[in-house]
Amino acid sequence: MNTTRRRILAILPLLAVLIGILCAWPGAAAGRDLKKASFLPAWLPQAQFAGYYVAYEKGFYRDHGIDLTIIPGGPSHPSDWYLGQGLTEFAILWLPRGIQMRSSGTPVVNLAQIVQRSGLMLVAKKSSGIKSPEDMNGKKISTWGGGFQIQPNALFKKYGLSVEIIPQSSSVNLFLRGGVDVASAMWYNEYHTILNTGINPDELTTFFFSDFDLNFPEDGIYTLERVYKKDPSLCCAFVRASLEGWRYAFAHSGEAVDILMSYREKMGLPASRVHQEWMLRKIEELIEPNYSKRKIGVLSEADYQRVSASLEKEQMIETTPPFSSFYKSCDADSKK
Amino acid sequence: MSALILTFATAIFLVIFGYNYLFSRDLVLKCAEESALNLTDSSVNKIETVLTSLEKSCQNLVFLLENTPQTEESIGRILELVVSNNKDIFGSAVAFEPFAFDESRKFFAPYVYVDKGAIKKQYLGNSSYNYFLMDWYQIPKELKKPIWSEPYFDEGGGNIIMATYSAPFYKTEGGEKRFLGIATVDVSLDWLKKMVSEIHMYKTGFGFLLSRNGTVVTHPVESAIMNETIFSVAEARKSTKMREVGRSMINGGRGFIHTESPMIGKAGWLSYAPLPSSGWSLGVFIPEDELTADLYSLNRIVAVLGGSGFIVLLLVIIFISDSITKPLRALSEKTQDIASGNLDADLPAVKYNDEVGRLTRDFTSMREALRTYIAQLTEATAAKERIESELRIARDIQMGTLPKIFPPFPDDQAVDLYAIIEPAREVGGDFYDFFNVDDDHLCFVIGDVSGKGVPASLFMAITKTLIKVTAAPDLPPDEILTRVNNLLAEDNEACMFVTIFLGILDKRTGEIEYANGGHNLPILTPRKGELRFIEKSKGTVVGAMEGTVFQRGTLKLDCDDCLFLYTDGVTEAESAAAKFFSDQRLLDDLHEFQQSTPKEMALGIMEKVKSFTQGAPQSDDITMMILQFTGE
Numbered sequence: 031m032n033t034t035r036r037r038i039l040a041i042l043p044l045l046a047v048l049i050g051i052l053c054a055w056p057g058a059a060a061g062r063d064l065k066k067a068s069f070l071p072a073w074l075p076q077a078q079f080a081g082y083y084v085a086y087e088k089g090f091y092r093d094h095g096i097d098l099t100i101i102p103g104g105p106s107h108p109s110d111w112y113l114g115q116g117l118t119e120f121a122i123l124w125l126p127r128g129i130q131m132r133s134s135g136t137p138v139v140n141l142a143q144i145v146q147r148s149g150l151m152l153v154a155k156k157s158s159g160i161k162s163p164e165d166m167n168g169k170k171i172s173t174w175g176g177g178f179q180i181q182p183n184a185l186f187k188k189y190g191l192s193v194e195i196i197p198q199s200s201s202v203n204l205f206l207r208g209g210v211d212v213a214s215a216m217w218y219n220e221y222h223t224i225l226n227t228g229i230n231p232d233e234l235t236t237f238f239f240s241d242f243d244l245n246f247p248e249d250g251i252y253t254l255e256r257v258y259k260k261d262p263s264l265c266c267a268f269v270r271a272s273l274e275g276w277r278y279a280f281a282h283s284g285e286a287v288d289i290l291m292s293y294r295e296k297m298g299l300p301a302s303r304v305h306q307e308w309m310l311r312k313i314e315e316l317i318e319p320n321y322s323k324r325k326i327g328v329l330s331e332a333d334y335q336r337v338s339a340s341l342e343k344e345q346m347i348e349t350t351p352p353f354s355s356f357y358k359s360c361d362a363d364s365k366k
Numbered sequence: 367m368s369a370l371i372l373t374f375a376t377a378i379f380l381v382i383f384g385y386n387y388l389f390s391r392d393l394v395l396k397c398a399e400e401s402a403l404n405l406t407d408s409s410v411n412k413i414e415t416v417l418t419s420l421e422k423s424c425q426n427l428v429f430l431l432e433n434t435p436q437t438e439e440s441i442g443r444i445l446e447l448v449v450s451n452n453k454d455i456f457g458s459a460v461a462f463e464p465f466a467f468d469e470s471r472k473f474f475a476p477y478v479y480v481d482k483g484a485i486k487k488q489y490l491g492n493s494s495y496n497y498f499l500m501d502w503y504q505i506p507k508e509l510k511k512p513i514w515s516e517p518y519f520d521e522g523g524g525n526i527i528m529a530t531y532s533a534p535f536y537k538t539e540g541g542e543k544r545f546l547g548i549a550t551v552d553v554s555l556d557w558l559k560k561m562v563s564e565i566h567m568y569k570t571g572f573g574f575l576l577s578r579n580g581t582v583v584t585h586p587v588e589s590a591i592m593n594e595t596i597f598s599v600a601e602a603r604k605s606t607k608m609r610e611v612g613r614s615m616i617n618g619g620r621g622f623i624h625t626e627s628p629m630i631g632k633a634g635w636l637s638y639a640p641l642p643s644s645g646w647s648l649g650v651f652i653p654e655d656e657l658t659a660d661l662y663s664l665n666r667i668v669a670v671l672g673g674s675g676f677i678v679l680l681l682v683i684i685f686i687s688d689s690i691t692k693p694l695r696a697l698s699e700k701t702q703d704i705a706s707g708n709l710d711a712d713l714p715a716v717k718y719n720d721e722v723g724r725l726t727r728d729f730t731s732m733r734e735a736l737r738t739y740i741a742q743l744t745e746a747t748a749a750k751e752r753i754e755s756e757l758r759i760a761r762d763i764q765m766g767t768l769p770k771i772f773p774p775f776p777d778d779q780a781v782d783l784y785a786i787i788e789p790a791r792e793v794g795g796d797f798y799d800f801f802n803v804d805d806d807h808l809c810f811v812i813g814d815v816s817g818k819g820v821p822a823s824l825f826m827a828i829t830k831t832l833i834k835v836t837a838a839p840d841l842p843p844d845e846i847l848t849r850v851n852n853l854l855a856e857d858n859e860a861c862m863f864v865t866i867f868l869g870i871l872d873k874r875t876g877e878i879e880y881a882n883g884g885h886n887l888p889i890l891t892p893r894k895g896e897l898r899f900i901e902k903s904k905g906t907v908v909g910a911m912e913g914t915v916f917q918r919g920t921l922k923l924d925c926d927d928c929l930f931l932y933t934d935g936v937t938e939a940e941s942a943a944a945k946f947f948s949d950q951r952l953l954d955d956l957h958e959f960q961q962s963t964p965k966e967m968a969l970g971i972m973e974k975v976k977s978f979t980q981g982a983p984q985s986d987d988i989t990m991m992i993l994q995f996t997g998e
Contacts, residue, residue, distance in 0.1 A: 106494060197499055210508065
């Protein structure tokens, strides 16, 4: 009996290996003809893009038949330009920028709207006497260029404010030193940076655009129309793997932050773990806002029309492209 | 007792130890605070010297730019001079506003810097390096004053931390100041890092530098440098205190506080002071365990000394208390022995003339006194018992003298008589007697001698004998009493006396002649009619003084009438509630026995008296005699 048991025990590892091979078979089979693709997030590696980096590191893209290359974003890699030039298959753009590009002749399509709620905000020190939007009248306000100005401008118009706009760099030091009274900030990034220079939340006045009827959905996954037409299954595979990555990141936030920290360290970027943890927490709230009953990644036509109307009003686009041509849903979530 | 002493000794020891600890702790802390603040201040001064010299260079540059006309070449030459003349300067630039220097050039910013020991020059600014948006340009421009930038890593410069001092310069035209651009001086902060890392206090006390934003510029924990601010560290550790410390530091505060270094995970003391030029803050952290290491060793010594002193004290206390309590215990055992009756028990030998010795001696004399006393008591008791037994005999003899046979004259048809005496505890002086004087006359007498005891009984015996001897035929009762009185009073040194009622019954007629010597009046108890006390006859107690005169009284008994004679033992019989039986009660009770024989009457009244006294001991004899005339 002893020998029998020993034989069974000896077979066990072998069995395990066999089962492993069998399970991995489809993936391995797909591995032979993985489709090559590249992806460019809108900025440097940070928790804002946790889903994609996690999906990459966990092999989700590979599992969906994609041999993906992530191009690190950053100031020298503007995602709109890269995508427009066809230098990457997939890129992250904010919804207004996507609409603007399509309207101005660059045929981009939205494959998934990831960030539903706008994380863009204005921040002021209470010590500067700013407690309400009206208090900003006549003040120096720094804003980022391009698409980042649409919401602030709309807000200033709404309240009839005349303000002095100062271009804002990637740091908040101008604001911290008192060079401007109000600065733009992303809730998940600069706002936390400000808090971690020793300013307490109760010393700040914050204006979330989503609270002023100016909720512009932000990060979405875009590709060029020709890429989509050529291989819609590749596009949908990318979206599905990305959403899988997001869900995994939310469920395993520690691991997700670890992945991002290692990317940042490799690139010599300031790597503060608490900052990335904050960013992941906040981006989760923006991707899955409490009030939204939508599945992750869905672009609502109402949002699309509202943002387009604002852009037309701002004369940033001439016409609104048809929704059906702009948004190509893979309905990834329902198939999941 | 020793426990009490030990408790107090412990308390005192702890108080002293605690005070010593606190005092020395304060001393050590004060010392550490002073030296830490000194170290911090001196380090700050050293850094400031360098930084201000760099500021000077930049300000000189600004002075030249504002006050002398410059060409592209001259600017280049000045920058080269700035960089080559100050070894701490890594690079210097002059950056102009768009089209301000040359109307055809949006970007104009010559930059001279050191690269591997060689001085190189380049022009900053292009579509991807828009210096107008850089902090070093934008902030001084907006603030209109020079400023130190936040530290940053030199791009591609091999992990060299840099900081830039940048100052705006202006052109004054027609009294109006126009902003022209920014002059900068770049400094490698390597020397700063080295300097701060050389700050040491105790074994592992270290220095660290925070930028204006709280960014960790130098710290022994390398991974935090440029990655974390003191606030992000505080957030990670959920330490609000750390955050408060950070706010104080970056807001130009200085202090010496107790806190925790989350990065090395130790509690300790932090001394910090601002760098006035840049608004950065230098901190020196001293781990508490090192700061208090000396204190602990000092206190260990104190504790060991105190502890051993305590043990010695303990032993001494045990020894002393034992030497006190041991003889006491021995003494206590012996006294218990004595208390239980063994007066011959040996007391412990006296060793020392101390309190215990004296106590032992006192106990010895007390034992002797007790022994003597008990011996005397035994003797006295024996004597008393002897006397009492003799008294008992005397009593028996006395009682034996009273006639006890009833009816006394069984053949006499004319008279019936019954007497009863209940003796008190002590020998008393009651008596009664009756005898025939002649064939027709019966003499009867009842008396009570004053006082008690042997004297009373002797006096009673004398009185009784005298009455018997004196009574003679035809001698009236008053005469008998007169004679007896005189005889008794003659040699009555003790001044005793006796009350006597003496009567003589004519057995033929029932007439009675009587005389009363101060005795209770007898009660006439007729068969028919009212009971009454017989009439008084003059006379006082017998034997008190010679010549007392007694009056004769007469009384006639009808057939079967009784005369009830008694002593005050009857009427003054006491109940437990200290009430007397009383004349009235006697008179009332006698009604029941109007038809009885003398014996029934005597026993009946005795029964009444006893039920009244309820067995309470009586101090007086109770005596009754009933005479019934049955003649005629």
